[in-house]
Amino acid sequence: MKSVTIENHLESLTESSVIWERYTRDAKANPNRYFVFYEGKDRQYYDCRIQNFTKNYNAYGVGGKSKVLELVDKFTHEKGYKLKNKLFFIDKDYEKRRLDSDVYMTPKYAVESFYVSQTAIERILKIHYGINEDDQEFSIVLDCFNKRYKEFIQHLTNMNLWAICCQLNEVKIDFDLLGLKNNADNIVKIKHEKLELSVKDISFNFLKVCMRKC
Template structure:
């Protein structure tokens, strides 16, 4: 996202709830003010507490309802010199890395698509297996399940790379795409010992799949359905021209350019099947008792946060706040 003078002018006029909330809280000069795109606080909060000088009671949280709103708020706050001494941190997902974001060292940008990717890291899965399934690292079962996890995730990334490239290509030509139209369960089946491709993921197949969903919206008289289809038809040829170059880029950077929700889909399905085969006693050397992990919870970011990867760059970012001078701010 290019930060223009017009962008700044509009952002300074903003009367958002988050801005109003911030103005009420600036008097708390001994707090660190943390701004998140949405539910990301469920991942970040424990880490902010662990690696900064601030206890949880001194961490003020703001949910900005999306990346664009967060960056607008960041620019707005940064434009006021009187807030310079205030301890503040902004947390942004990298996404596909197509946006131009000019920020200072108060902004952390994930090295992966989003924080969901941190949950599917091999080291995260190992911690989950040890605590939730009670499997020691020296057990043969530990080696078996971690190797299967890595193998199936690698195959999963190979299969869905064209879908990531398809989405990436739309965004690159400046057109939004409704990602929720793609049901991953239509394309892939995930088991602990095998990942099966159910539907072709070539460009023509993805094009036909998405177009059919848009046309179905028209039949069902969904809001903006005809507009969405017209936008699709207007750019699809341009999307196709650059698709294969974008596909190669995704293939070369699978783990960092895989959509976070896709990565989380794999984790959920893998653990679902792992619980099932454990219950049936036909995977591990013995049935593992006391496995109660709720992988379908709507609060999965909180439930599994303790296992998610904490990157070195995030630790370095947060440690900067250990020695921030907490000066009084003249409001």
């Protein structure tokens, strides 16, 4: 049993049952609004884009991909509820195909993948920090980014291979339970001068231990 902490309390507020209760209350008060359900903290990415089309919506951060899909299932099968004016957003993770036609799934692993590219870093340097391509800092930052990115990919190769093998053999893995996405800093710490593993290695044995703890 989990101890009662602020973190655990905040986590409980993102449970699908809690979000459902909030939705039913809000929908009763404003039935003509759009109701948007995000995985985790992805609201920060999607909200500004949705606002280009409408400001008449309520948004809810749901605690993980599986919980968003639980809500989709509930809306689909619960008597008296429909998917009309509902929007759902999840990460692709290791899925080979779209899970549900009523759910938007990122074309890449996760929303964060859109930020992890040289093009994105260049735009951030120019727009947010006012650093031009001719400035010395521009090339220094890009060089650090590209080196750390390469190291990151090398360290995670085993994990990616394991996940792909599970998919190919139809072994269902709940990455929300493993906590690899939300607690990645427990595995790897990225600093500008180097990347450090917080565990001895990211091997198949390490992943087996994670599975046993679930």
